[in-house]
Amino acid sequence: MNHNTPLSHSPRPLRHLSHVQRRVLTTAQLKAHGVSAAETNEQCRPGGPWQQFLPGVFLLHAGPPTSEERLHAVLMFAARSPAQPAPAIPVQPGAEAPxxxxxxxxxxxxxxxxxxxxxxxxxxxxxxxxxxxxxxxxxxxxxxxxxxxxxxxxxxxxxxxxxxxxxxxxxxxxxxxxxxxxxxxxxxxxxxxxxxxxxxxxxxxxxxxxxxxxxxxxxxxxxxxxxxxxxxxIAEDRLYRMVQEFGLPDPVWNVDLRLPGGPHLGGLDAYWPEQAVAVELDTRAPRQDEDALWSEYARKREHLERLGITVVYITPKKLRDAMDQQATVVRTALMASNDRDPAAYVVVLPR
Structure with a gap:
């Protein structure tokens, strides 16, 4: 057999590799196909029809690998692969495979x-x-x-x-x-x-x-x-859209609250003064000071709620994945305001 003989005309067992869907195999998979180490080395000699691409991983052709072959070769090199060749199960692009x-x-x-x-x-x-x-x-x-x-x-x-x-x-x-x-x-x-x-x-x-x-x-x-x-x-844009698409009353946007003649209470992304309901986007970044930042959030919320103001925290992820549920939470808080004692008077300032 010369170097140019196609695999489909090779003597056993190499002729059986012509049907392999992916032309990248490991040493263990070649062995499972009946190809010995000596036969593999013979196929990979200079000018031969195969090539060793990574340790223990071989391309069953002499040309450069495709992008798919490179990916699978790297995985074969790094993974704990089974000795037997895996079944060739087609997977649709972008689909989740079992x-x-x-x-x-x-x-x-x-x-x-x-x-x-x-x-x-x-x-x-x-x-x-x-x-x-x-x-x-x-x-x-x-x-x-x-x-x-x-x-x-x-x-x-x-x-x-x-x-x-x-x-x-x-x-x-x-x-x-x-x-x-x-x-x-x-x-x-x-x-x-x-x-x-x-x-x-x-x-x-x-x-x-x-x-x-x-x-x-x-x-x-x-x-x-x-x-x-x-x-x-992006989260602010989603919050605006949530209010519009789900028919919530218009709040005042991006405001600071203060007690009359008193201290600053904190900034809010949306506030409904008549119902004393506030929405704040939880866009904290989990850095080393996360605990301290969360404590600040918690103190702010507790202070506002002691004044009778309901604070709804919404994460960007929840706004993206479940906007309807977040709208329901806000609507429920607005409706429940009728059953609560009136909130303390606060000054609302643009932020």
């Missing part, structure tokens, strides 16, 4: 490659990436090699399956991408798209960046400040 049908254990695509799979337009095409980040448990004995860059974590997050590829959630993928980026504009574009595109809420991103200890980098802090401002602006 976990049992996936051949990969303890490995997720993360970083820029994951963001590309999530649909980020500000992330580069897969084939342009020199490295593909793969997330594995911290105690796995693996080293980065070739295009596979190992990223470790104490515990793997629940994956999303995109075209059959296990992918880290957007906040974790963002943190892993930002860890490798020194370009402030690139970091800003990724974080902004995460919020504008509805991929996740700012608080989730900041939580991951904090855990990754990335908030000590000035260009990351600047991008996070922009992210939080972007997130608040």
């Amino acid at each position: 976990h049992a049908s996936q051949p990969y254990t303890d490995a997720l695509i993360t970083g820029l490659a994951a963001l590309t799979l999530h649909g980020f337009t500000s992330a580069p095409p897969l084939l342009s990436l020199d490295k593909i980040d793969v997330l594995v448990p911290r105690l796995r004995r693996l080293r980065s090699t070739g295009c596979a860059r190992i990223v470790r974590t104490p515990s793997l997050p629940a994956p999303s399956y995109i075209t059959g590829v296990p992918v880290a959630p957007v906040p974790r993928a963002l943190a892993d991408a930002v860890a490798e980026l020194s370009d402030a504009n690139a970091v800003r574009r990724l974080l902004t798209e995460a919020v504008r595109g509805g991929h996740c809420e700012p608080a989730a991103v900041v939580r991951e960046l904090t855990q990754a200890r990335l908030l000590s980098r000035p260009h990351v802090v600047d991008a996070v400040d922009s992210l939080l401002a972007e997130g608040r602006s």
Whole structure:
């Protein structure tokens, strides 16, 4: 057999590999197909029809890998793969695949490659990436090699399956991408798209960046400040829309409350003076001072409620995912005002 002989005309057992849907296999999978290590080495000799792409992972063709082949090769290298070849089960693009049908254990695509799979337009095409980040448990004995860059974590997050590829959630993928980026504009574009595109809420991103200890980098802090401002602006727009779409009475927007001749009581995003009902968007970022900030929120709420003012806290995520439920909560608070004692008189000032 010469180097150009197609697999479909190869002697047993190689001829049986011509039907393999994905032309990337591990040493264990080749062995399960009846291909010995010596035969694999023979196929991968210089000028041969196969190539070793990563340790223990082989491409069953001589040309460059496709983006899909690179992803699966990296996962095969990093995952605890079964010895038997996984069944070839087609997965529709963007669909969630049953976990049992996936051949990969303890490995997720993360970083820029994951963001590309999530649909980020500000992330580069897969084939342009020199490295593909793969997330594995911290105690796995693996080293980065070739295009596979190992990223470790104490515990793997629940994956999303995109075209059959296990992918880290957007906040974790963002943190892993930002860890490798020194370009402030690139970091800003990724974080902004995460919020504008509805991929996740700012608080989730900041939580991951904090855990990754990335908030000590000035260009990351600047991008996070922009992210939080972007997130608040989007949440405010949703709050305006909720009031309009669900027929709530018009409140006064963005006000400060004070006691007559007394202290400042705090700012509110919406306030219904006649019913003494307030709405505040909970856009706290989970940074190191979260406990102190929450204590401030709690003191403010307790003070207002002692004055007879009902405070409804709404998170941006709840506004995005369950606007109707939040409208019901506010409407209930407004209707219940008739059954409460009158609130203390407060001065309402524009913020």
